[in-house]
Amino acid sequence: DSGVTQTPKHLITATGQRVTLRCSPRSGDLSVYWYQQSLDQGLQFLIQYYNGEERAKGNILERFSAQQFPDLHSELNLSSLELGDSALYFCASSHTEDRASGANVLTFGAGSRLTVL
Amino acid sequence: QKEVEQDPGPLSVPEGAIVSLNCTYSNSAFQYFMWYRQYSRKGPELLMYTYSSGNKEDGRFTAQVDKSSKYISLFIRDSQPSDSATYLCAGGWNFNKFYFGSGTKLNVKP
Numbered sequence: 001d002s003g004v005t006q007t008p009k010h011l012i013t014a015t016g017q018r019v020t021l022r023c024s025p026r027s028g029d030l031s032v033y034w035y036q037q038s039l040d041q042g043l044q045f046l047i048q049y050y051n052g053e054e055r056a057k058g059n060i061l062e063r064f065s066a067q068q069f070p071d072l073h074s075e076l077n078l079s080s081l082e083l084g085d086s087a088l089y090f091c092a093s094s095h096t097e098d099r100a101s102g103a104n105v106l107t108f109g110a111g112s113r114l115t116v117l
Numbered sequence: 118q119k120e121v122e123q124d125p126g127p128l129s130v131p132e133g134a135i136v137s138l139n140c141t142y143s144n145s146a147f148q149y150f151m152w153y154r155q156y157s158r159k160g161p162e163l164l165m166y167t168y169s170s171g172n173k174e175d176g177r178f179t180a181q182v183d184k185s186s187k188y189i190s191l192f193i194r195d196s197q198p199s200d201s202a203t204y205l206c207a208g209g210w211n212f213n214k215f216y217f218g219s220g221t222k223l224n225v226k227p
Contacts, residue, residue: 002160035217042123042219043161043205090160105151106215108160 003027004109006091012115018079021112025072025093031055032074033094033106034066038087049074081116088113118143121189121208123218132227136193140206140218143187147208150182152191155203155220164204165191196225 003026013019025032034046036059045058049068060066063081068074078085092106123140130136138152148169153161165180167173173180181190189206203222209215 002162004160043207043217045215045217092160105163105166106161108153108162110160 002107002109004091004093004107006089006109006112008112009110010113010115012117013081014117015081015083017081017116018077019081019114021076021078021089021091021114023074023076023091023093023109025074025091026095026107029093029095029107030072031094032068032072033092034060034074034076035090035092035108036087037090037111043090046076078114081114083116086114086116119218120144120216121206121218123206123221125219125221127222127224129224129226130196132196132198132225134196134225136191136196136200136223136225138191138193138204138206138221138223140189140208141187142189142208142216144208144210144216145184145187146210147184147187149209149215150180150189151207151215152178152180152189153205153207153217155205157202161205196223198225198227201225 005024007022030051033048036044046060047066048056066076088111090111092108121142151166152164155161170184177194179192203220205220206218207215
């Protein structure tokens, strides 16, 4: 168990629908990252929040949105779903592994598998 | 062009072999590099990370970064069937956003 909790583990829905994926970061981690993993695209960075504020944005579609709440859990909202949105969605949280270099190492959750039919 | 390129494999080796996994990256500003291992139906887990160029060793694993050629390598010595997984490399220029390769699937045969 990595300490990052994601729910639901599996989700099957229809095109045009909206879903919400939830993530609880490791205890003490302030940053939450969302990634999408599909077979043909690999692991794609979507968005990052730090202590409730958006810090970085990647290839996130306008139909997708996220937020981080005061208790630091985060939700990723996917709307007007299309077949191509079927993927594994990972949440990761970060801490500083090496204070000298300032690198933030990501700890991933087990993912939420979304299937859009 | 993707920021980080990785051969998807699959790579199949016999138990005990030395495994070499490689990635290239395009952005010369990258300073942070990581290797993650992902078992089937699980989230990626950190194996090693390096800052800037050079080698880093941890048990049977050695990570190597050559910034002059923009090349990232992971070597696994005495490979075991339990090493069978997908290996993802990643690079970035700050700690907010990393770019991942698409992963190389490794199969270590007993």
